[in-house]
Amino acid sequence: MNNKPEINMVIFDMAGTTVNENNxxxxxxxxxxxxxxHNFSLDTVLLNGGGKEKLQAIKDILKPxxxxxxxxxxxxxVAFEEFLKILKKAYTDLEVSTYEGTESxxxxxxxxxxxxxxxxxxxxxxxxxxxDKLQWKEGETYDLLVTADDVQNSRPAPDMIFVAMExxxxxxxxxxxxxxxxxxxxxxxxxAGCGLTFxxxxxxxxxxxxxxxxxxxxxxSLLEIKNYISLKN
Numbered sequence: 001m002n003n004k005p006e007i008n009m010v011i012f013d014m015a016g017t018t019v020n021e022n023n024x025x026x027x028x029x030x031x032x033x034x035x036x037x038h039n040f041s042l043d044t045v046l047l048n049g050g051g052k053e054k055l056q057a058i059k060d061i062l063k064p065x066x067x068x069x070x071x072x073x074x075x076x077x078v079a080f081e082e083f084l085k086i087l088k089k090a091y092t093d094l095e096v097s098t099y100e101g102t103e104s105x106x107x108x109x110x111x112x113x114x115x116x117x118x119x120x121x122x123x124x125x126x127x128x129x130x131x132d133k134l135q136w137k138e139g140e141t142y143d144l145l146v147t148a149d150d151v152q153n154s155r156p157a158p159d160m161i162f163v164a165m166e167x168x169x170x171x172x173x174x175x176x177x178x179x180x181x182x183x184x185x186x187x188x189x190x191x192a193g194c195g196l197t198f199x200x201x202x203x204x205x206x207x208x209x210x211x212x213x214x215x216x217x218x219x220x221s222l223l224e225i226k227n228y229i230s231l232k233n
Contacts, residue, residue, distance in 0.1 A: 004230040005195050009115035009170050011146075011161060013051060013180030016203015018118065018222070019130050021096045025122070026204065028090055029054065032083035033061060036075055050204030051182030053121045053154035055080045087126065096133045099202055101223045106142060112231045117164045119146040121154055121184075144168060155184040158192030165192075177229060179222065181205060186213035198225060 012018045015025055023042070030045045040061060049057030059076045066072040106116045120127050124147045131137075131145070138145060144167055151159035161178065170176060177196040178189030181203025189197035190213075199210030199218045207218050217228060 004228060006175055007114060007177045007195060007229040008172075008175040009117060009164065009168055010109055010177045010179065010225070010229075011117045011119050011164055011189075011194075012222075013182070013185050013203075014118055014120040014122065014127060014130060016050075016181035017179060017185075017200055018098060018102050019096055019134065020099055020202070021094060021130065023204075024090050024094055025054075025087060025126070026050070028086040029057065029061075029083050031086055032079045033058060035082055036079055038062070038065060046182075046204040047209065051121055051155055051180055051184040051188075053148040054083060054123075056154060057121070058083070091126075091129055094133070096130055098134060099222060101221065103141065105222055105226070108226070108231065110143070114229075114231075115144070115168045115170070116142040117144045117146065117168065118142055119160045119164065121148050123147055124149045156187035156191055158188060161188060161192035161194065177225065179219075179225060181210075183210060183213040186210065186215045190214075196228060198228075 048061045146160045148154045153159045173193035174195040176194045178194045179198035197215040199215040
């Protein structure tokens with residue numbers, strides 16, 4: 001028990017990690033891209049776009065199909081604007097839920113004075129619409145939300161984690177844990193120097209795919225992180 005690291009903040013990805021929205025964002029992304037005349041599978045979209053800022057995700061998914069960078073950028077922008085329209089419509093009737101035990105885990109962490117931060121490759125508007133549907137409130141359910149809108153460089157760059165550390169008053173990345181359902185979540189945590197990185201199998205990518213990011217642990221439920229960090233009560 002005493003060899004568990006001291007963690008002062010846990011940074012959770014949203015969709016596929018804490019928020020179950022049935023991959024509606026990536027299905028919308030797939031539709032927008034394929035409306036250009038492509039035929040990318042959802043698996044390919046999840047593998048190459050999972051966890052990323054969405055314009056960058058589109059570029060990374062489309063990249064193998066283009067020899068011209070100019071055409072790639074042009075079509076990616078078209079697909080991105082189409083994606084936002086499709087997603088807005090999809091969100092009107094979308095029902096979202098959280099994975100079992102997520103809210104109780106947040107309470108346990110916060111009662112142990114461990115900050116709970118949500119970060120996401122979504123823009124702020126998309127992220128807050130999900131949180132509103134769950135009725136999660138900053139300062140009550142979680143401590144801070146950081147989105148792609150808050151940084152110049154999105155995942156796998158560490159910028160969102162550094163923003164969270166600054167706002168939460170934490171200066172030692174060794175005391176920060178990062179958890180997400182995609183390889184770029186893990187890479188983000190490692191590039192920030194986080195003391196622990198977790199891949200969770202509930203969302204975009206499989207355990208074998210997550211393994212390529214070399215997380216400290218791969219878990220099947222968020223509740224498993226309690227096995228790896230020190231909780232006093």
